[in-house]
Amino acid sequence: MSTTIETTATSLLRFATAGSVDDGKSTLVGRLLHDSKSVLADQLEAVEHASRNRGQETPDLALLTDGLRAEREQGITIDVAYRYFATPRRRFILADTPGHVQYTRNMVTGASTAELAVVLVDARNGVVEQTRRHAAVAALLRVPHVVLAVNKMDLVDYAEPVFAAIAAEFTAYAASLGVKDVLAVPISALAGDNVVEPSAHMDWYGGPTLLEHLETVPVGSDPSAEPARFPVQYVIRPQTEEHPDYRGYAGQLASGVLRVGDPVTVLPSGLTTTVAGIDALGRSTDIAWAPQSVTVRLTDDLDISRGDLLAAGPAPAPTKDIEATVSHLNERPLRAGDKVLLKHTTRTVRALVKEISYRIALPTKPGDTLEQRSGAEGLNVNDIGHVVLRTAEPLALDTYSANRRTGSFLLIDPADGTTLTAGMAGEAFETVRTTDAPDAPQEEDWV
Amino acid sequence: MTTATDSPVRTDDPGQNSGGPFALSHLDALEAESVHIFREVAGEFERPVILFSGGKDSIVMLHLALKAFAPAPVPFSLLHVDTGHNFPEVIAYRDRVAAEHNLRLHVAHVQDFIDDGRLRERPDGTRNPLQTVPLLDAIESNRFDAVFGGGRRDEEKARAKERVFSLRDEFGAWDPRRQRPELWSLYNGRHAVGEHVRVFPLSNWTELDVWQYIEREGIELPEIYYAHERDVFARSGMWLTAGEWGGPKDNEPVERRLIRYRTVGDMSCTGAVDSDATTIQAVIAEIAASRLTERGATRADDKLSEAAMEDRKREGYF
Structure with missing residues (x-):
């Protein structure tokens, strides 16, 4: 047996890809899986067999990821597909999201948990409307790292000026949206240039290959730099002979570090107490940090249950009035006056949509900026907008820009449980143009 | 046999992982x-x-x-x-x-x-x-x-x-x-x-991940997950166990082989793989080197069609 097999523990990176079939996204994903040896013989055999049945001569790596019958029949990716691969340095979870406009909500979904987003463009076309939308979604969801993969470099003779112009345009645009970390990589997914192996055709490029970057980009933020947030999921009370008085609050740290002895505030009640003990899945410990799942014991016997938040450091003021940027996910429009359920961390409360303040028109061509379109009657599927909500009970929300986990929420239809809308507390973009433009018909922005 | 199964990075040892003091494996x-x-x-x-x-x-x-x-x-x-x-x-x-x-x-x-x-x-x-x-x-x-x-x-x-x-x-x-x-x-x-x-x-x-976790946590499994000798016969390119469920048919000769199961399901459609892996470490090394997915290697029911x-x-x- 080979001694080079690396099976030790590594870190975990969640990332998302966005792009259309025409940009070669599925080919890129197939290439990453194939070249990192994550595609096994029987999977490749199945793809080769299916490709032959479709009259294709070479294996269509897109078939590796398009898992549903409808996707294979139509040759498009409809739903987010999660893919898994590992290198000796890192384990990866890839949310492979469709690029087409009608599936923007799926990119929002994939980006919500991603720490890095790969935006794909065709080197022959450069930055197009779809690229701008993908970058805006990554910025909206506060994905910390963005990679622009300029694909099909083989079709532009691996020419540096072509790449440099696209990279410059995209980087400036992403920066205007507030994206902090952008890397542009010239690749050919089909030929394999700069995906896993460095390209032999682009010695003018001195940066990492796409995979090298994925392997080395920092995972997560530094918990010690953030205030602790611990949403209570469940109260553990064994009431057994062995543990007659045990009372622990089970949850997953949304951010920060919690130590035994730390003072904490219980929200929304505002009561204060101290961490008496931390049990890390059956083992006692002095310290826990995000995103660990632990059980916290407190010194005082307070009324705490599922939906409460234990907070250390500067705590958010509980409020019933919420302003948020939202991405609407459902075919049913969201309108002022709608009564919905709002799910925030482990708490679900009734809420009223008081106002659809404006819809955000994403830039579509060079020179465009984000624009408010006031007077929107409602938000339709794939719309991004700003809303004012009133909840039946106070919620301890952070702004989404400060905390992706305690600043996010879902709106749910109380009648049938449908997930309607993804919400992010506060302003999504710092640079939304504040001169109100009247809301234009849908088609102008979205087709 | 060498496997790279050094003690995994533990959460109670900040600093051991390259990702900083608060990294998680x-x-x-x-x-x-x-x-x-x-x-x-x-x-x-x-x-x-x-x-x-x-x-x-x-x-x-x-x-x-x-x-x-x-x-x-x-x-x-x-x-x-x-x-x-x-x-x-x-x-x-x-x-x-x-x-x-x-x-x-x-x-x-x-x-x-x-x-x-x-x-x-x-x-x-x-x-x-x-x-x-x-x-x-x-x-x-x-x-x-x-x-x-x-x-x-x-x-x-x-x-x-x-x-x-x-x-x-x-x-x-x-x-x-x-x-x-x-x-x-x-x-x-x-x-x-x-x-x-x-x-x-x-x-x-x-x-x-599942196997690495089983090893780390010391979880006991049914013994058929580890290499053992068993009477098996070949069908659809897999080793099926001989038994009362209906196999083998007349033209399917039974032989005794050293095998283990990668998945455990119904005996009629769960195939065994040739293996001498009698320990968890050997199983992990075998899987890391495998050229087949577990379903591809062991499940007849998934070979029925693309969908x-x-x-x-x-x-x-x-």
């Missing part, structure tokens, strides 16, 4: 996510149940549930759909573990459904697809509202599109086009009376 990150999922279900559902077959994925699920609620007992019962063609070693393991943790075990027998005419034996003798009806019947009659399954997205391409919380209608059916978007770690478990939610806490785990799993899932399969 991939196993710790996956464990934390799965525990969060179990606790969400405990907090939001009335009658959850864990599908427990005695296979490695369901064993890891139960282990995670035990850790999630320690020192209190697991607040769920167990459900097994017994095809009647299960490995006796696995059934014995199942009963032992349920008793050890004082958990209520519900068993739905495919044989009962064949006996009273609600199901008919298939010509190929495979009972795997027959499990859906007894499963849905058990869910309905016990009014289970959340059903934990050990399915992983890396297993199969239809599963790759599955949500962690997957709503099933009153017929138990899955409609991949009408799934709820699942964002952040906010799981929407709302359902109407008669509907239920399938929950997949191991969604983001791979086969290798075999999608079709079974739509009908309410695991």
Whole structure:
């Protein structure tokens, strides 16, 4: 047996890809899986067999990821597909999201948990409307790292000026949206240039290959730099002979570090107490940090249950009035006056949509900026907008820009449980143009 | 044999991981996510149940549930759909573990459904697809509202599109086009009376993760997961175990081989692989070097068509 097999523990990176079939996204994903040896013989055999049945001569790596019958029949990716691969340095979870406009909500979904987003463009076309939308979604969801993969470099003779112009345009645009970390990589997914192996055709490029970057980009933020947030999921009370008085609050740290002895505030009640003990899945410990799942014991016997938040450091003021940027996910429009359920961390409360303040028109061509379109009657599927909500009970929300986990929420239809809308507390973009433009018909922005 | 199974990075040793003092190993990150999922279900559902077959994925699920609620007992019962063609070693393991943790075990027998005419034996003798009806019947009659399954997205391409919380209608059916978007770690478990939610806490785990976790946690498995000698015969390119379930046929010679099972299911369609891996370390090394996926290597039922799993899932399969 080979001694080079690396099976030790590594870190975990969640990332998302966005792009259309025409940009070669599925080919890129197939290439990453194939070249990192994550595609096994029987999977490749199945793809080769299916490709032959479709009259294709070479294996269509897109078939590796398009898992549903409808996707294979139509040759498009409809739903987010999660893919898994590992290198000796890192384990990866890839949310492979469709690029087409009608599936923007799926990119929002994939980006919500991603720490890095790969935006794909065709080197022959450069930055197009779809690229701008993908970058805006990554910025909206506060994905910390963005990679622009300029694909099909083989079709532009691996020419540096072509790449440099696209990279410059995209980087400036992403920066205007507030994206902090952008890397542009010239690749050919089909030929394999700069995906896993460095390209032999682009010695003018001195940066990492796409995979090298994925392997080395920092995972997560530094918990010690953030205030602790611990949403209570469940109260553990064994009431057994062995543990007659045990009372622990089970949850997953949304951010920060919690130590035994730390003072904490219980929200929304505002009561204060101290961490008496931390049990890390059956083992006692002095310290826990995000995103660990632990059980916290407190010194005082307070009324705490599922939906409460234990907070250390500067705590958010509980409020019933919420302003948020939202991405609407459902075919049913969201309108002022709608009564919905709002799910925030482990708490679900009734809420009223008081106002659809404006819809955000994403830039579509060079020179465009984000624009408010006031007077929107409602938000339709794939719309991004700003809303004012009133909840039946106070919620301890952070702004989404400060905390992706305690600043996010879902709106749910109380009648049938449908997930309607993804919400992010506060302003999504710092640079939304504040001169109100009247809301234009849908088609102008979205087709 | 050399395997790179040095002591894994532990969460109580800040500084050991290259990612900084507060980095988590991939196993710790996956464990934390799965525990969060179990606790969400405990907090939001009335009658959850864990599908427990005695296979490695369901064993890891139960282990995670035990850790999630320690020192209190697991607040769920167990459900097994017994095809009647299960490995006796696995059934014995199942009963032992349920008793050890004082958990209520519900068993739905495919044989009962064949006996009273609600199901008919298939010509190929495979009972795997027959499990859906007894499963849905058990869910309905016990009014289970959340059903934990050990399915992983890396297993199969239809599963790759599955949500962690997957709503099933009153017929138990899955409609991949009408799934709820699942964002952040906010799981929407709302359902109407008669509907239920399938929950997949191991969604983001791979086969290798499962084995590494079994090793790290020292979890006991049924012995058929490790190399042993067994009477087997070849069918459809796999080694099937000889036994009362219907194999072998006259033209299928039986031979004694050193094998182990990578997956554990119905004896009629679960193939063994040639292996001398008698320890967990050897199993991990074998899987890391394998050129076949576990389903490709060991499951006849998935070779039926490109969409075999999608079709079974739509009908309410695991």
